């Protein structure tokens with residue numbers, strides 16, 4: 244089945260897969276991007292590629308009409324985060340994010356910055372998401388920080404804080420999606436890294452689900468890096484993931 248016919252069986256105009264482009268070699272990244280189309284996937288630029296290659300790399304992807312998630316997880320005083328989000332919005336990114344534990348004032352400042360910058364730049368404002376508890380955390384690591392084993396309760400607390408502060412959604416594990424879907428607004432967006440097709444290496448991810456389990460749990464966007472980028476054929480790996488979504 245072709246990639247486009249795989250997608251036509253879904254209810255999305257575009258695939259919900261966001262490929263995490265975590266490369267230290269820009270030529271390898273470009274070679275992959277040049278084999279992809281904006282209907283097959285969105286693209287995520289994180290700390291590694293942004294630090295190595297900067298805003299020009301983001302512009303390269305935006306100019307090719309990809310929805311770009313700038314995943315820099317801002318966490319600082321409100322003024323600093325607002326200015327960083329404003330800069331991201333002016334790059335024309337589709338989504339950017341902050342850490343929810345930066346608090347209400349920081350998230351509100353980020354949201355206001357996203358909206359005011361987009362009107363100056365004449366582009367749509369980026370979706371603003373807030374990171375709850377990293378998907379690389381298990382109960383052992385979590386309890387060393389929070390003196391509790393209840394990751395789901397902290398994810399819910401941070402998601403409600405984010406929602407009440409104006410964020411459009413959260414980054415969480417798909418394991419928390421069913422619980423969140425019952426408690427957050429219908430259009431609050433759930434973005435989930437820690438996605439592993441059955442049989443894939445977990446790497447440093449701890450709270451994982453398969454792509455289709457995540458979609459069934461109510462996730463909006465699946466962030467997937469190494470299972471695609473380290474595959475013998477990343478394009479084929481993406482096609483198989485898209486085809487697995489029901």
Ligand SMILES: O=c1ccn([C@@H]2O[C@H](COP(=O)(O)O)[C@@H](O)[C@H]2O)c(=O)[nH]1
Nearest residue numbers: 263289376377378436437466467468469
């Ligand atoms: O809680 C989080 C937040 C962000 N990430 C990012 O997602 C990708 C996941 O890549 P994989 O190779 O599929 O593990 C990566 O860029 C992380 O920085 C996350 O994993 N968990």
